[in-house]
Amino acid sequence: MLGYLVGMLVAITYSNSLFILRKERLFLWASLAVFPAGILLKFVGAYKYGLGGLALGTSVYWVLNAVALVFVFSRHLDLLEADSGPQVEGEDRALEIAAISSK
Numbered sequence: 001m002l003g004y005l006v007g008m009l010v011a012i013t014y015s016n017s018l019f020i021l022r023k024e025r026l027f028l029w030a031s032l033a034v035f036p037a038g039i040l041l042k043f044v045g046a047y048k049y050g051l052g053g054l055a056l057g058t059s060v061y062w063v064l065n066a067v068a069l070v071f072v073f074s075r076h077l078d079l080l081e082a083d084s085g086p087q088v089e090g091e092d093r094a095l096e097i098a099a100i101s102s103k
Contacts, residue, residue: 004055007062014069018076026076030068037064 018027038061045053 003059003063007066010066030072
């Protein structure tokens with residue numbers, strides 16, 4: 001059941017983050033990719049091990065869902081960072097900000 005608790009909390013956190021970034025389709029595709037595995041895990045768990053197997057299958061499903069959402073979110077942030085171009089660091093950045101604010 002720990003996988004259910006942690007997996008669900010991580011999945012909710014990252015799905016909300018994707019909604020804030022207005023990337024609902026990334027959430028949709030990540031969830032759809034994991035959904036068939038969830039059905040299979042729950043079915044096999046319930047068939048082989050009864051109620052405990054169903055609980056285990058549910059926990060594993062939520063962990064997989066969380067992993068998929070973390071992967072999609074981090075990949076999207078990497079692409080955003082790559083699109084923003086090189087960052088100016090240190091003193092050059094301070095001079096750039098000062099030049100903009102004095103205009």
